[in-house]
Amino acid sequence: MLLYLHANKLTRLEKLFSSIKIQVNEKLFIKDPDSSQLGKKIVEHSIYLIDEIGFEEFTFKKLGVRIGSPESTIYRYFENKHMLLVYITSWYWTWLEYRLVFSTNNISSPEERLKRAIAIVTEPVKQDSNYSHINEVKLNRIIISESLKAYFTKEVDEANKEGFYMVYKSIVQRISEMVLDISPKFKHPHTLISTVVEGAHQQKYFSEHLPSLTDVGNNDDKIVSFFTNLVFSMLKNG
Amino acid sequence: MLLYLHANKLTRLEKLFSSIKIQVNEKLFIKDPDSSQLGKKIVEHSIYLIDEIGFEEFTFKKLGVRIGSPESTIYRYFENKHMLLVYITSWYWTWLEYRLVFSTNNISSPEERLKRAIAIVTEPVKQDSNYSHINEVKLNRIIISESLKAYFTKEVDEANKEGFYMVYKSIVQRISEMVLDISPKFKHPHTLISTVVEGAHQQKYFSEHLPSLTDVGNNDDKIVSFFTNLVFSMLKNG
DNA sequence: CAAATATAATAGCATTACTATCGTTTTTGC
DNA sequence: GCAAAAACGATAGTAATGCTATTATATTTG
Numbered sequence: 134m135l136l137y138l139h140a141n142k143l144t145r146l147e148k149l150f151s152s153i154k155i156q157v158n159e160k161l162f163i164k165d166p167d168s169s170q171l172g173k174k175i176v177e178h179s180i181y182l183i184d185e186i187g188f189e190e191f192t193f194k195k196l197g198v199r200i201g202s203p204e205s206t207i208y209r210y211f212e213n214k215h216m217l218l219v220y221i222t223s224w225y226w227t228w229l230e231y232r233l234v235f236s237t238n239n240i241s242s243p244e245e246r247l248k249r250a251i252a253i254v255t256e257p258v259k260q261d262s263n264y265s266h267i268n269e270v271k272l273n274r275i276i277i278s279e280s281l282k283a284y285f286t287k288e289v290d291e292a293n294k295e296g297f298y299m300v301y302k303s304i305v306q307r308i309s310e311m312v313l314d315i316s317p318k319f320k321h322p323h324t325l326i327s328t329v330v331e332g333a334h335q336q337k338y339f340s341e342h343l344p345s346l347t348d349v350g351n352n353d354d355k356i357v358s359f360f361t362n363l364v365f366s367m368l369k370n371g
Numbered sequence: 372m373l374l375y376l377h378a379n380k381l382t383r384l385e386k387l388f389s390s391i392k393i394q395v396n397e398k399l400f401i402k403d404p405d406s407s408q409l410g411k412k413i414v415e416h417s418i419y420l421i422d423e424i425g426f427e428e429f430t431f432k433k434l435g436v437r438i439g440s441p442e443s444t445i446y447r448y449f450e451n452k453h454m455l456l457v458y459i460t461s462w463y464w465t466w467l468e469y470r471l472v473f474s475t476n477n478i479s480s481p482e483e484r485l486k487r488a489i490a491i492v493t494e495p496v497k498q499d500s501n502y503s504h505i506n507e508v509k510l511n512r513i514i515i516s517e518s519l520k521a522y523f524t525k526e527v528d529e530a531n532k533e534g535f536y537m538v539y540k541s542i543v544q545r546i547s548e549m550v551l552d553i554s555p556k557f558k559h560p561h562t563l564i565s566t567v568v569e570g571a572h573q574q575k576y577f578s579e580h581l582p583s584l585t586d587v588g589n590n591d592d593k594i595v596s597f598f599t600n601l602v603f604s605m606l607k608n609g
Numbered sequence: 610c611a612a613a614t615a616t617a618a619t620a621g622c623a624t625t626a627c628t629a630t631c632g633t634t635t636t637t638g639c
Numbered sequence: 640g641c642a643a644a645a646a647c648g649a650t651a652g653t654a655a656t657g658c659t660a661t662t663a664t665a666t667t668t669g
Contacts, residue, residue: 324574328601346539
């Protein structure tokens with residue numbers, strides 16, 4: 134009975150979550166792709182197509198063929214393919230931030246809270262049925278192998294001024310604060326956490342393509358435990 | 372007198388170094404750019420131009436205008452701009468590997484040796500007068516902001532098979548062995564070192580463009596000390 | 610000094626990365 | 640339920656990119 138209630142409570146919380154629209158910075162699109170069927174189709178199939186052929190080979194022309202619309206229509210939603218990449222990247226981090234907040238909320242132990250936070254940013258992603266037009270597993274693969282191209286560009290400073298990377302920074306900020314909850318005198322929480330977030334992605338990529346650069350094999354748990362261990366080692370040694 | 376001899380010895384070692392040609396995997400070019408004046412000019416100005424306008428905006432056409440040669444001539448040296456990026460990246464890591472070997476050679480203390488190795492891969496780069504057509508400072512900036520584009524591509528597996536990333540892997544392998552010299556039972560030396568090498572680059576980039584993701588400010592020494600501390604903390608805590 | 614090789618000059622072509630126009634469908638506000 | 644507005648599809652067009660090809664001239668090498 135208690136179990137039942139508990140499960141029921143989770144379900145209701147999840148329902149609450151399912152009603153949350155992932156709000157992405159409005160400057161990232163011309164017309165909100167979440168406001169129409171076509172817009173969702175564009176985002177859905179761009180994730181499929183980028184995952185398939187890579188961002189360099191990806192063009193609006195090819196995407197148009199895939200969804201049966203002319204490329205000019207896609208240009209009504211996104212300025213260019215780079216902005217679409219920034220958009221889906223931003224969507225991903227917004228989605229992850231909700232999961233981060235959900236997972237760490239009401240956890241009284243600061244250590245347990247930080248552990249959960251590290252897990253969220255380092256463990257493999259599962260499909261989230263609340264957003265049916267987004268394949269989070271494929272999106273995660275894109276984030277790992279392509280999203281750096283959204284950050285390492287000559288326009289990074291202007292993009293940053295426009296707030297394109299706000300959600301990403303917010304996640305790093307949140308987890309940094311959890312670090313400080315444990316060790317208020319720790320001097321480099323942001324450096325530590327940004328290293329962990331990017332490092333986890335890299336290790337996943339290396340394990341699949343350049344395995345001699347890792348020791349994690351195809352065991353994703355090792356990535357979680359390595360970086361968890363890394364963070365707590367650093368906190369222990371100042 | 373002793374000091375003089377010491378200085379003299381260094382000079383001779385350096386002279387030895389100056390005669391070393393940086394040998395890059397022959398599959399990376401069509402005609403060895405190091406075999407002609409024009410080839411060196413292509414490499415020299417590609418570094419300037421990529422640093423100036425970024426890799427996306429960089430084209431053989433623009434490079435041709437810069438050096439006063441038609442683009443078709445550049446195509447006789449490199450298959451395309453991506454291969455040129457792989458080439459200069461590979462040149463950089465080969466150069467850094469020599470410096471790594473030079474700096475850690477004959478250091479009897481394993482801790483001191485590892486410290487020096489970490490410094491080589493995390494500290495700022497200085498101009499090396501031995502290779503007058505290469506601006507190592509600008510090249511380092513390119514490595515930090517563009518070289519991931521040489522690794523994160525759909526062709527990564529074939530490129531890896533061809534040995535394009537061999538030198539990079541060799542550096543990680545060397546430093547991993549230094550880690551094992553100190554802690555033979557440490558389970559994740561490659562993961563640790565590849566995280567450090569890439570992490571140091573990222574922190575440098577973040578400090579210049581996304582400063583809220585770091586705590587290092589514009590103090591490069593903090594990057595060296597953070598990652599040195601990170602490695603030794605991990606070794607201490609298994 | 611001849612033969613081989615490298616380079617410059619030029620042209621050309623398919624694809625990319627957009628922008629513009631215009632008729633038709635769909636949505637919306639009353 | 641209908642008119643106005645907005646969105647979409649179809650098509651065309653343009654400058655730049657990413658190459659390849661050709662030929663004449665210069666340079667190197669045997």
